[in-house]
Amino acid sequence: MSTLHTVNKSPFERNSLDTCLLLIKNDSTVLLIEDGVSGALQNTTASQSISDAMQEGVKFAVLGEDLNARGLSADRVIDGISVVDYAGFVQLAADHDNVQSWL
């Protein structure tokens, strides 16, 4: 089974993304939403851990509406992270077998 993991907290403020990446399986997807979208950006102290997880096969997506709200343009997002809208969020939830929200 594959899991959609949602992370809604900043990786600079909370341990949610760290724990998520520690426990995630390679065929799963992480969707960054709300304050979690800052994790998707290039050249941050969190970028390396996401790149490492990508190398292992974990897929990443980020909610574009939340990026835009925070003035973070899509061209600053780490290569390979797909930008989705709310409909894409719904689709991701439907495409995986279960959903783990790292609140």
Place this chain on the structure above:
Amino acid sequence: MSTLHTVNKSPFERNSLDTCLLLIKNDSTVLLIEDGVSGALQNTTASQSISDAMQEGVKFAVLGEDLNARGLSADRVIDGISVVDYAGFVQLAADHDNVQSWL
């Protein structure tokens, strides 16, 4: 002027204590309350940073009522951290010139 810093979040979950210790002056005091009391315990991944700050002259206190609630006995607390009650909390606030709450 000396500042009382209160930290009410777990050092394992949030960056509040890290930022507090980064910005604190040596003559100030950190009071750990609520979920922050877990930072006061020996042999955790957070203990070293507190011991280091103590060496620099920062004083530490922890709210006993919050320790007790979480089943964490006072004899597990790092040497040199004083255990206070709510009256002690009030006294600390009165004894310092201002109060910074790391929410």
Place this chain on the structure above:
Amino acid sequence: MSTTKKFTYINRKAPYGSVYALESLEVVLIGAAFEQEVQLVFVDDGVYQLTKGQETDGIGMKNFSKTYAALGDYDVNQIYVCEQSLADRGLTLDDLQALTYEDEDDDWAEKSSMNLVNREQLSDLISDADVLLNF
């Protein structure tokens, strides 16, 4: 689809600092009546929920820690505790309540509900869940 699902509760918060620990337990107890498979995972600060000797008089809040001991009577006996989370916090299983249940398939012998799990086992627990309840 069978109507029996695997309900996996992921408990990541310390008790009393927020209400999530208490409310998670409430859902587990109510859920027991629905005869689903139930697994409780304690990870990150969630491991503090199970500490022995909680005394809440000083903070004026209800002490609900004794309720965990009743979980076995509700057929909730799959308790998983992250070993790394304990180690990071200077805790061992000895610091936690020793939750047990009576095994009806083994002449009601008293058995431990507690399972120390590593990173890989936790991964599997999340992956294998039908319904993940996040607290």
Place this chain on the structure above:
Amino acid sequence: MSTTKKFTYINRKAPYGSVYALESLEVVLIGAAFEQEVQLVFVDDGVYQLTKGQETDGIGMKNFSKTYAALGDYDVNQIYVCEQSLADRGLTLDDLQALTYEDEDDDWAEKSSMNLVNREQLSDLISDADVLLNF
């Protein structure tokens, strides 16, 4: 005791994920009428409050980012941004709004309100405050 105090706002949260950024700004604007000394500190995720180009239509929330530009008109011109927090997030001052004010003591010349500060300067700002408002 003088009735003029140094009010120092410590902003540590990103906007929109929680209401604190907006509500901090509301206090600052109301507070301006009280003619106290006002300092705004942006540290940790608080630096995201000042990013350029915020567009909130997609999340259905009110965009309050343009209000920061009005702070100068309220005589709020001591804005301190933690340089380490910016660097950790891959940001520079260029990514933030360039807040300004008109200096009445200098023939209303337009001047920058923005000050990049290091760890020691932030320490001093906290230490020197009469009233710390934490958001």
Place this chain on the structure above:
Amino acid sequence: MKFAIQINEGPFTHQAADTAYQFTKAAIENGHDIFRVFFYHDGVNNGTMYGVPPVDDRNVQALWSDLAEKHDLDLVVCVAAAQRRGIMDEDEAKRHGKGAANIAPKFRISGLGQLIEAGIQADRLMVFGD
């Protein structure tokens, strides 16, 4: 596909209630069913009809009532959480001797069993919170 939604936070302070609303709306627009929306913890505060936000801001509570009206959603606030936080329907208000009901249109009060049932019946449970 059948979704169940759990909301742990009230309106305005945390984005969770907004995100849950946007997700629910998008799910409906894309042809999915919403089995139930369950409001838990501070989430029950989304169920007050007394909220009067500024005119230039969204009214999170009213958005839920409207969406439920339009698509016949089942909006359930947890009874225990609602009692603690002062969200009442007519029966509760009468029973506890409070002034009047304050629960918003299309919301109903019920027990935690409704959350478990949602977990059983829906294909996916989505939890939104802090």
Place this chain on the structure above:
Amino acid sequence: MKFAIQINEGPFTHQAADTAYQFTKAAIENGHDIFRVFFYHDGVNNGTMYGVPPVDDRNVQALWSDLAEKHDLDLVVCVAAAQRRGIMDEDEAKRHGKGAANIAPKFRISGLGQLIEAGIQADRLMVFGD
């Protein structure tokens, strides 16, 4: 010494409201003055009189009302935050056409200026939140 208290969180979900209450009580017991308690953000939810917690749990809202009654505390809920979240006094309820006031005894509704004034007048401002 004169303390001002700011509370950012509602009752029950986060401990902040409890800690603020315990601090305020201890300050009074130790001879200090409380200039004002200001409820902001979700903190305004401490000001509802509709809360009915289980009998074996504390009633955070009633604890505040009782403490204020005993020591004549000034409990202020922020008007803008209260409107958003549905906390109303008689005037507000009438003005917005809502059923009835739900603000608890000894609480009053006022503006953010009351927080600034508290900062100016008190020797220490204590902020409790999440």
